[in-house]
Every structure is written in structure tokens, then in C-alpha cells.
Amino acid sequence: MKELLQLLWEPTLQTIAMVVVSALISGLVGTALGVLLVVTEDGGVLPAPWLNRFLNMMTNVGRSIPFIILMVAIIPFTRWVVGTSIGTAAAMVPLVVGAIPYVGRLVEGALRGVNRGVIEAVLTMGATPWQVIRKAYLPEAVPALIRSFTVVTVTLVSYSAMAGTVGGGGLGDLAIRYGYQGFRLDVMVATVIVLIVMIQGIQLSGDLLARYFERTGNAGTIGTLQRQSWWRVAPRFAPTVRWGTIGFLLIGVVVAILHVRSASLHKPLRIGVNPIPHGEILREVMPILEKEGVHVQIIYFSDYIQPNLALASGDIDANLFQHVPFMDRFNHDHGTNIIAVAKVHIEPLGLYPGRTKILSALPDGAVIAIPNDPVNSGRGLLLLQAAGLIKLRTGTNTQTTLEDVSENSKHIKISELEAAQLPRSLRDVDAAVINTNYALAAKLNPLKDAMFLENSASPYANVLSTVPGKANDPRILALERALQSPAARQFILQRYQGAVLPAF
Template sequence: MKLKQLVVALGASVLAVSASASFAGKLSVAATPVPHAEILEFAKPELAKQGVELDIKVFNDYVQPNLQVFEKQLDVNFFQHQPYLDTFNKDRGTDLVSVGLVHVEPFGIYSRKIKDLAELKDGATVAIPNDPSNGGRALLLLQKAGLITLKDPSNILATARDVAENPRKLKFRELEAATLPRVLEDVDVALINTNYALEAGLVPTTDALLIEGSDSPYANLVAARPDNKDSADVQTLIEVLHSPEVKAFILEKYKGAVVPAF
């Protein structure tokens, strides 16, 4: 090979290697705006230091983030908890998996009539969400409070019909989750999702009579496909999201409305 041809060939090889390397550490992540995209934005500079360029795609729905990861348009997503992912996989025929828990948006028990659950009277009216995922979540929290016992104590899709023991004869009102803050004056207690509590001006850390902890089965997770869940870039993302710096960010920014799950 002549010298000129050798130089051209070597140059082409270097360009090919450089192009390959520039994309080797790029990771696309679907996320909902708050707090998921905010947490990812905080983690982005540290990931860059470790050679991973994070491309955050913000969504306002819960369907496309899973479909686009499944269809390999995006690498991973961060917006959902395991019960939702399980239901989505079953209903849509997908096979996405969790690669790491990040945070819990705590579910709480609120009241305008009592200051402590010990004050709850026999026959009290308790408002809970009427959808399977959140209704079961509410009943699990009431069980944790010692107010009821479920037939299956671990059933995350339990309904009021699954209550085995109700010593205080609590009366359940199953209502749309978004309406629960508005009925606080009409019931003794209501179990409310954090996002709806915040929208109603409630402060979970001070207003909730009882609130979920980091052991909640509803911890939000990063989901990936089976074919990329063990990739170096995905594992680096999880390592950074589980760092002390990210934990401190969550605690400081959200002040208990979002709780680290690691």
C-alpha cells in the first residue's frame, strides 16, 4: 500500500473509532416532569463526568414512555412504580423490568376533624381512592396503622371487600382520587396521593396523620428492556441515582413530599 493510501486508511479508521466512541456513552431516558426529570437533571453532570451523556425526554403521559422503551426508540424510563409496570406489561404484552428503585411519593392519611389517629371514633367515615392501584395502597396504609386487617396482608390491589377485620367498624367511601382533598370536611379521614395533597395546599410531612415510608411497594423505578438492563450505561445511571448527593438533593428540594427509596 502506498503511503498516501495508508494515511487515508488510517484517518478513516480514526474517524470511525471516534464516531463510535462519541455514542458509546449516550443514554436516552423518558421521564415525567416532576420530580423525575428534575432528579435526572441534577444527576446529569455527574453522569457526564463518568462518560455517560444523558438525553432526557419529558412526557406527560404514562403510556408512551413504556412503549418507546419497549420499541427501542429510547433506552430506559423513570416515572412509574412496580404495580403499574406489572399491570402495563400484562395488558400490553411488554416485558420491561425494573433496574433500580429511586424514590417514593408518599401516600398519606389526612383529616380536618382529628389531630391523631388515636382520636378516630368507631364508625368513622374513611374516604379512599376508587381505582384498584390507589385503593389497595390506601388499605395497606390503614392496615399499617393498625386500623384494619386484610384477608391477604400483602395484596396491593385489595378493595374494601377484602377487609377481614375492621374492629372500629370504619365506613369506606370509594371516590375518584383527585376529588379526595375536597371531601376532607365531609369525612373523618381521607387517604390522598401526594400530588393531589400538594395541589390542595397540604404539606405531607406536617399535615398527614400517617405517611408511607421508603418501604412502600410504590417506589418509583427506572425501567429497561431485558436486553439492555445490564449495560454499563444503565448501571452507571443507577449508581449515580443511588448516590449520597442525589439522596441529599431529594431530601432538600422536596422536604418529605418525595422520599429516597435507597
């Protein structure tokens, strides 16, 4: 239970931070958008048909883009705004951008629900457009606006679950990384419970507040010249409140600047990893690095693409998850210049049983799943060739593809899947070629469970990678020494019992 609470604590705070900040910013901008959509239409208090058509088009475009695609599409903008494309702050940018059109439409709907007679009455009294907005539209729509913002906030909680795709953390990332991919049902259940409690609290608060204004009729008095008594400040206290507020804001700005400056002066060494075994090995050597004054921040990724993109863009300083053939192929395909600086361990690729439990019992037409990335796909085909299931015209070339299969006497159907999904596919296929990091996360023991395993002469050692400009950074050199230390070797041998081997 203690371990579970520790796992939940930080992701819960990250989710709350992402939702609160995103809700506030998107709420302000989205409200302005919704007001403009109403007042600039034909017959509105500020008619501007060309502007209204443009805003409608942009709002529709914004709402048409799936959030997961939006997160990737605006990575350059995210980096420009917050200086990085990973982390909780980076996740807030697409959350805000994705929510603004949604808020705008909800606010537009709420304002259109205001009795037109009220608007006409205010206009006949000579009110300006701004007064109509401030004293009629917004006050009369308060209950509907509260309900709309409640819906938006709940939606942002759901959107934040996708933040793991940019290393943003949060409860969704925890559920996928530790729960789904790590086969930890307790983590999945606990995460769902926390999310349910969070969403119920948000919805209950919104409903109570909306019903309060509906019941008391206070909605129509907000923003009038005669303010509510709890807004009024006695004249003799006005200077104190004014200057106190200004002083508080100034102190906040100064503290924020000092915090940013301190963070830049004491920036941690940011390392991108897959959770198992890379993250476990890195956590084991962190005390060695702390003794040398090197503070490490571990950034977890659940795929094989984002760690290199983050490294190439400067969002992280190094990564530990790949072997050299994969790195070389990535550099060729993406025009990057990532280099290996230290071999750490070898993870033998294995063929694991699904519906068929013995290699010799694989039936004619058996379905075998392999990783779908180019390098590990070729590596998987080489493993199937070594197991005597197929023959390749390219021999042992690591650039092998499915088109290079020259003999397939058992008519095996080879299906390419996302590497992280392979353990989950075992019930649906006869066998699957699985990378050891995902096999370990699925509680598979390569030495005991694999039908066929790569031999120890495998050239696919996992390496610590960085970019040329950081290869001689004293912190990177310290990390190299720690990862190749006797303590690291002993941990790998004892922890994985031969399923993962030291490469140094």
C-alpha cells in the first residue's frame, strides 16, 4: 500500500497542475472567443460578419483535430512557448490550445440562452456594447457558464491522461506505463479510483455552484453597478487592499523569476528511458551520481521514437533504451546525429508462446507477431530464421524486411505490431517476438518462458546515447562510469538472473 501511494502521489499532483492551469487559461481565452462569436454575428451588438465567419471557421478547425494528433502537431509551438516539448508544463500547451475552441462553443451556447428581451431592454436604456456584455450577457448566463466550465474541466482531466505521450506524467501515464504495460492491476484500479474521485468532486462543485445562482437569482446581479456586499471594500481600507494586491503580485513575479533562474543554474541531467529495465538500472546508480554532485531527472517514455526526438531537440540530455542498429536507422530516417557513448546491457530478443506452447508444435499457417519498427522487425525476422521457421534471401542483414522472406514452408503468417502491444497479443497469436524490456514488464522470464532466444553473441547491446555536443559533458561522463560500475553489473546480474546481461 505504501508503494502504491508513493506511485500515485506525484502523478496526481501533475494531473491537478495540468488541469487547473489549462482550465484557467482556456477558460479566459475561450470565454472571450464565445463572446465574440455571439456579439459579432448579424444582428449582434457588435456586428462584424467577416470576423464572425473567420472565428467560426477557426473554432470548427480546432475542434476537428483529435487531441493526440494536436499534441504532436504543435510540438514546435510548445517548445517555443515553454522551451521544451516534454514535461508537465509542455503538456499544458496542447491542453490549452485544444480546449479553447471547445470552451468557445460552450460559452457561445450559454450566451445564446440569455433571454433576448433582457438584451433589448439594456440596449433601449442606451447601454454600450461593452455594458451589454458585462451587465446583461455574462450575468444572466452565469449558471450555464458554470456548468460549461465544469464540463470543460472534466474533459481536461480526460485529455491529461494522454500527456504521457510527451513525457508529461500524470495519472494516465501512470496507468499505461505501470498498470497496462507493467501488468499491475492494482495500479490500474487505484488510478481509476483517484480519477473517479477527482471528477466527482469537480462535477459536484460545479453543480452546487450553478444551483446556488439559479436558486438565489444572484446570477443576474453580478456585474451590475450595485455590487454584492461581499465585493464592497470600505473606503479607508481601499489603499491597503490596492497596494497589498500589487505587492502580492510583485512578490509572486519576483519569486517566479528567482525560481526560473535557480532552475536554469541547477538544471538536472535529464535522461529519457523506458521503465524496465532501463529505468530500474538508472535508479540503482543514482546514489553514485548524487555523491558526485550530479542530479538526474528521469523522463519515462513508453515508445521507441519520442526518446530520440526529445534528445535531438534538446529536451533531454541523453537516453538509454536503444541499440546501435536502431539508432543508426533512426539517424538515417530523421536526419539526426545521435551517438552512442557507452554500452550498458544486452536484452536478448525472444520468441514467446501464445496459443502454441512448443516451437516444434507450431501448426501450418501459424500466426506470429513481431515488432513493427524497421530495425526490430528485421531483428525479429532474423530470430525466426535462426529458429528454423523461415529463410531470408538477405542472410543475416539487419535491414531485412518481410519482402526478403524466401522460404516459408509452414506458411507462417507474420503480423507486425507496436512493440509495447506484443505481450498483450499472446492470446491472439500462436507466438510473438518480444523485446526483453516489454517481456519483463509482462512478468515473462526470457530464460524460462521463451520458446527460442537470441544467443549471447547478439550485437544489439543497449547503449547510453547523447548528441556530439554533450558527449564530453562531465555529467554524462559521470553517468557513463556509474552505468558501467561494479554496482551496476552486480545489480543487472542479480535482478534479472541472466534475462538481461551486462555489456561491459
